[in-house]
Amino acid sequence: MIQLIELTVNGERHDLAIEPRRTLVDVLRHDLGLTGTHVGCEHGICGACTVLVDGAPARACLLFAAQVEGAEIRTVESLAEPDGTLNDLQRCFSEHHGLQCGFCTPGMLMLAEGYLAEEPEATKEEIREVVASNLCRCTGYQTIVEAIDDCASRRRAAFQDQLDRSTA
Amino acid sequence: MKPAAFxxxxxxxxAGAVGLLTELGDDAKVIAGGQSLVAMMNFRLARPEHLVDITHVEGLAGIRRDGDSLRLGALTTHRAVEKADLGDFAxxxxxxxxxxxxxxxxxxTVGGSIAHADAAAEWCLLAVLLDARIRAEGPSGVREIRAVDFFRGPFTTALQPDELIVEVVFPRPAPRAALTEYADRRGDFALVAAAVDLDADRVVLGGVAPTPVLVERAGTAEEIAGALELRDEPGISAHYRRGLVRTLVQRARKEASRG
Amino acid sequence: MAEPPQRSPHLRRDGAWVGASVPRREDPRLLAGRGRFVDDIVLPGMLHAQFVRSTEAHAEILSVDLSEVRAVPGVVAAYSAADLNLRGVTALLDRPPHEFVPTAMPVLAHDRARYVGEPVAIVVARDPYAVEDGVEAAIVEYAPLQPVVSDTAALAEGAPLVHAEAPRNTLVDVSLFATEGIDAIFDEAHTVVEVHTKTGRQNALPLETRGVVADWDDRDEQLRVQTCSQVPHQVRTVLARCVGLDEKQVRVIVPDMGGGFGQKCVVGREEIAAAAAALRLRRPVKWIEDRRDALTAAFLAREQRYAVRAAFSAEGEILALDADVVCDMGAYSCYPFTAGIEPLMASAEMPGVYKIPAYRVRGRAVTTNKAPTAPYRGVSRPQYVMVVERVFEKAARALGLDAVELRRRNVITVFPYKGVNDITYDPGSYLESLDLCEQTLRDEGWFSRRSDENRVIGIGFSCFSERTGYGSGAFAQRRMEVVPGFDISEIRMDLNGTVSVTTGTLSHGQSHETTMAQIVADRLGIPYDRVKIVQGDTDRITYGWGSFASRSITIGGSAVAAASVKLGDQLREIAAHLLEADVDSAELDGAGGVRVGDRSLSFAEIADVAYLKAHLLPKGVGPGLSATASFDVGGDGTFSNATHGVVVELDPGTGGIEILRYVCVEDCGVAIHPQVVEGQARGGIAQGIAGALFEQVTYDDAGQPLAPSFMEYKVPTAAEIPDVRIEHLETPCAFTESGAKGAGEGGTIGAPAAVLNAVNDALRHTGVELDDTPVPREAIFRALEKA
Known part of the structure; x- marks a missing residue:
């Protein structure tokens, strides 16, 4: 059986005719061609497929696409500017060598993006605990934690700077 | 690792969900957050012919204080509970x-976790510990089941195939209660979990039997551990599990006494 | 164009780029989700393959019925071994029959199934969901045989045979060294200590599972195979042989790769079967291994048993080492390394960093009904280093000496050093790294915290070296049928003075696009972003052995450097001619040109002549700008070294282990990119900790895998892996082009030993010693409970 669903991904609406058993990650990758989101375990533990669903990090392998009709889905492809300019989080990952093979990276980025949006004041220890949600086989995690922590600090500083200027 | 067709x-x-469950019978399964179910479906260890998605049902998510009690809508997420300021239900x-x-x-979700009924799952322990009432809606209306009567065996509950958990009610505050666990790796299902409520003098243990084990008028941690019937299992002996129970009950009590 | 970076002050380098942690060239695409991994490739009309896999550990296959599979909606084809009729894969050692028994690995099992998960048939369907429906419909009839599920069962009298041609289930049995008079040394020694240990079976576990997209291209008359392999040329050769094509008819391309760690440096059977299906159907076929298959049916590693004795003098001098090593290699020999990979590595290298005058070793590979093994990061070294470092800890206790002091008295300090294992060690910083590591932990106050009586804290060390420059000569001693070692690079300068250079190695996370470019940039005096690295394509690369054994920068990097120098000479020759000067007076100006006195020509100007005004070239110089160079390591290669120091705390209430501190003092010669070196160390250490404390592939008595998901196979997370403090020492390699030694495996090698020693140090008051990995928490709980 084929089902018609409408998905909103990175602000763009898509109409799809799919089998309802298709998971969100397969639909993103294979039906929409958004191959930045990776598949690592298909049972919700490695986190390579982490995307944002209405702003919250979620495992795209544990959701059927049909379930998230009407939700706002965001994937790694939404982070950089269309001209390829990386966002602050992506730049921090590069500066701290928070990626090697790059396979876990999109999931780590979306996990961090969703978490920092909700908890901008997160401490490094809290960030470490959140990074523990996803598996990385290359880095030993330290530089991922440092990259996210650095990004959070820079965002806080920028926010403070903005406040200072608006009150000055 | 792709699920079978459904x-x-x-x-x-x-009401619509209950109607579907009534019509589809045993071949149907409710999906809420799906965090356990979809993994099992991807392994094809679960292969329901029909999935009834309740995540779009209005009004099933939410945390509400109602006098002494706290009412959690079935679709309330773990994260919503984690972030909420629950006062004496903290x-x-x-x-x-x-x-x-x-x-x-x-x-x-809270409802999904309780319906899934993993004996080491936190919500199952908390429900039994705090004597929660599980409100289930079926064709003839809503009934309340006490948590102690709800969990029947591993992944088995008192829920009928045409019933749906709509709410979990925690009847009274537990200002001096705590839950703690041990697993070799962060985020794993606990080898042993212990939840305590000092005021009610109750202890609930996970990972020691097919369902959460309630100990009322509990004695010392040593006595609780000693009274358990445990068997040696591959990779974990009864002796070790008993030791974990002792430690975790002590630690949960210590945490609870800090409030 | 990138600016030359700030130099980091504490490292030697030969130019502006080498030694600087420049931004990685790989990062922008990987961070934007715009990399291209195998599963990202989509071809018109592409089909999806999965495998019917054996449900029995050991059985006769009586029949394979795929008729119902073919009737499943969406299924296009299904083939058994009989349908495809492919040649099997046999890896060979040039050793006599009592030392090595060759065994064939069929692409699809036909008469016999030898492990749960062994591929029996391939199913091809229109989408990845339908193909799994198809796999379920297969009917395979088995006559179960008694499975062999451990090394001891394999060697037991009257054990069932996994391969009829291998008596006692022994594929390799070698005794490489036996110093004369060693028994007398043991008889007369002041102290003899023994270590008996068993290490758990592990999965290298690249986060990207194995996979392939294969299609027949009529225009190129080629089978194009895009696969995540560390050894594309090996895949080409084996694939061509199995399906009956010649080498030019097979093109193997490696796209971005999500890790390999050795699991992908052997030739797998699934990619051959998928390619054969593509050939038959004349349609693209994709196979992506799912995680359950990756955990149960992919190449595994590391399951070894050691019985080791060591003799010491009263003064703490090690006098002799006697070792018996049994490696459980599973059901088949891997290509090209064979089942000898682990026992041969352990036998050859075990004396390590210590001056050991007498050595005897027997190394065996046994075959069992478990998924086969491949090299995994460190290959045997994590285990034998652990064993030897346990030897020193036990000897220190027996002799009443400090374990670090005991090591100090025995590490090699004068180089070159010719070992009892016939290997000549090039200079390293064995003693210096040990001293600095201990001092660092002391300065941080860990030794005083260790004596806190309210806590259970232990400190452990491991001191080791690692041969990273295995050239043809060193590999030849293994006596494999094929001898890896050299690397070839071709370099070409294009019109605007940019450069592309090939390497026979290939990156799967190690940053070669960056580090190789840094090497070229220094040789030619151009920014590193003017250099394109070409890797992982058998049509574009002359021949390459791929990336494994920490060989890429030492050997591949040297070939790249040598080719660059040749190209530089060409540029100088042409420029000298154009400037009417002597070639000896022409030099690269470090700014993208050639200088003669105060005149200079840019590379773009020289290239303009080489391609567009060839009539201006000097006599005897042909048009174009390109050069080829190769590099091999003569002699015994080069050794990186390190000392790891670990502080652990044990929880008496649970048996839990927490790593409080991790210090790594490493020396890989000249670090091309220090940040990358540190990344390799940290990632390697995480994998070593995983083996010591968390991960194990287990089976029940019937050979059924007990860890088919990440619930059971416990890959550690950020909550378990500690931050690592890294200190660098630098003993440049004398014979690699950049002075670099390999850096890929050291972290993994040193971690299990240091962690296990720390755990045992914490248990010092209990009288209990734990020597097996992964360390069972229950054993710790029980030890502390008694104390």
Whole structure:
């Protein structure tokens, strides 16, 4: 059986005719061609497929696409500017060598993006605990934690700077 | 690791969901957060012919104080509970850090976890500990089941195939309660979990039997551990499990006494 | 164009780029989700393959019925071994029959199934969901045989045979060294200590599972195979042989790769079967291994048993080492390394960093009904280093000496050093790294915290070296049928003065696009972003052995450097001619040109002549700008070294282990990119900790895998892996072009030993010693409970 669903991904609406058993990650990758989101375990533990669903990090392998009709889905492809300019989080990952093979990276980025949006004041220890949600086989995690922590600090500083200027 | 084919049904109301469950019978399974179910479906260990999606049902998510009691809508996520300021029910928020990881907690639900009935799952322990009432809606209306009567065996509950958990009610505050666990790796299901309520003098243990084990008028941690009937299992002896029970009950009590 | 970076002050380098942690060239695409991994490739009309896999650990296959599979909606084809009729894969050692028994690995099992998960048939369907429906419909009839599920069962009298041609289930049995008079040394020694240990079976576990997209291209008359392999040329050769094509008819391309760690440096059977299906169907076929298959049916590693004795003098001098090593290699020999990979590595290298005058070793590979093994990061070294470092800890206790002091008295300090294992060690910083590591932990106050009586804290060390420059000569001693070692690079300068250079190695996370470019940039005096690295394509690369054994920068990097120098000479020759000067007076100006006195020509100007005004070239110089160079390591290669120091705390209430501190003092010669070196160390250490404390592939008595998901196979997370403090020492390699030694495996090698020693140090008051990995928490709980 084929089902018609409408998905909103990175602000763009898509109409799809799919089998309802298709998971969100397969639909993103294979039906929409958004191959930045990776598949690592298909049972919700490695986190390579982490995307944002209405702003919250979620495992795209544990959701059927049909379930998230009407939700706002965001994937790694939404982070950089269309001209390829990386966002602050992506730049921090590069500066701290928070990626090697790059396979876990999109999931780590979306996990961090969703978490920092909700908890901008997160401490490094809290960030470490959140990074523990996803598996990385290359880095030993330290530089991922440092990259996210650095990004959070820079965002806080920028926010403070903005406040200072608006009150000055 | 792709699930077998199924027919997808989206319920818009609880009555609609119950109607679908009644019509489809044993071949149907409710999906809420899906954090356990979809993994099992991907392994084809679960292969329902029909999925009834209740995530679009209005009004099933939410945390509400009602006099002494706290009412959690079935679709309330672990993360919502973790983030909520629950006052003298704060044990629930604190316990959420033991539930998987953040991306699991953003999707997984209170009702789903209780319906799934893993004997080591935090919500099952908390429900039994705090004498929660599980409100289930069926064709003939809503009934309340006490948590102690709800869990029947591993992944087996008192829920009928045509019933749906709509709410979990925690009848009274537990200002001096705590839950703690041990697993070799962060976020894993606990080898042993212990939840205590000092005021009610209750201890609930997970990971020691097919369902959460309630100990009322509990004695010392040593006595609780000693009274358990445990068997040696591959990789973990009864002796070790008993030791973990002793440690975790002590630690949970210590945490609880700090309030 | 990138600016030359700030130099980091504490490292030697030969130019502006080498030694600087420049931004990685790989990062922008990987961070934007715009990399291209195998599963990202989509071809018109592409089909999806999965495998019917054996449900029995050991059985006769009586029949394979795929008729119902073919009737499943969406299924396009299904083939058994009989349908495809492919040649099997046999890896060979040039050793006599009592030392090595060759065994064939069929692409699809036909008469016999030898492990749960062994591929029996391939199913091809229109989408990845339908193909799994198809796999379920297969009917395979088995006559179960008694499975062999451990090394001891394999060697037991009257054990069932996994391969009829291998008596006692022994594929390799070698005794490489036996110093004369060693028994007398043991008889007369002041102290003899023994270590008996068993290490758990592990999965290298690249986060990207194995996979392939294969299609027949009529225009190129080629089977194009895009696969995540560390050894594309090996895949080409084996694939061509199995399906009956010649080498030019097979093109193997490696796209971005999500890790390999050795699991992908052997030739797998699934990619051959998928390619054969593509050939038959004349349609693209994709196979992506799912995680359950990756955990149960992919190449595994590391399951070894050691019985080791060591003799010491009263003064703490090690006098002799006697070792018996049994490696459980599972059901088949891997290509090209064979089942000898682990026992041969352990036998050859075990004396390590210590001056050991007498050595005897027997190394065996046994075959069992478990998924086969491949090299995994460190290959045997994590285990034998652990064993030897346990020897020193036990000897220190027996002799009443400090374990670090005991090591100090025995590490090699004068180089070159010719070992009892016939290997000549090039200079390293064995003693210096040990001293600095201990001092660092002391300065941080860990030794005083260790004596806190309210806590259970232990400190452990491991001191080791690692041969990273295995050239043809060193590999030849293994006596494999094929001898890896050299690397070839071709370099070409294009019109605007940009450069592309090939390497026979290939990156799967190690940053070669960046580090190789840094090497070229220094040789030619151009920014590193003017250099394109070409890797992982058998049509574009002359021949390459791929990336494994920490060989890429030492050998591949040297070939790249040598080719660059040749190209530089060409540029100088042409420029000298154009400037009417002597070639000896022409030099690269470090700014993208050639200088003669105060005149200079840019590379773009020279290239303009080489391609567009060839009539201006000097006599005897042909048009174009390109050069080829190769590099091999003569002699015994080069050794990186390190000391790891670990502080652990044990929880008496649970048996839990927490790593409080991790210090790594490493020396890989000249670090091309220090940040990358540190990344390799940290990632390697995480994998070593995983083996010591968390991960294990387990089976029940019937050979059924007990860890088919990440619930059971416990890969550690950020909550378990500690931050690592890294200190660098630098003993440049004398014979690699950049002075670099390999850096890929050291972290993994040193971690299990240091962690296990720390755990045992914490248990010092209990009288209990734990020597097996992964360390069972229950054993710790029980030890502390008694104390």
């Amino acid at each position: 027919t997808y049904h989206r319920a818009r109301t609880t 044990v629930l928020s604190r316990a959420m850090r033991w539930v998987g990881h953040l991306p699991i907690r953003t999707r997984g």
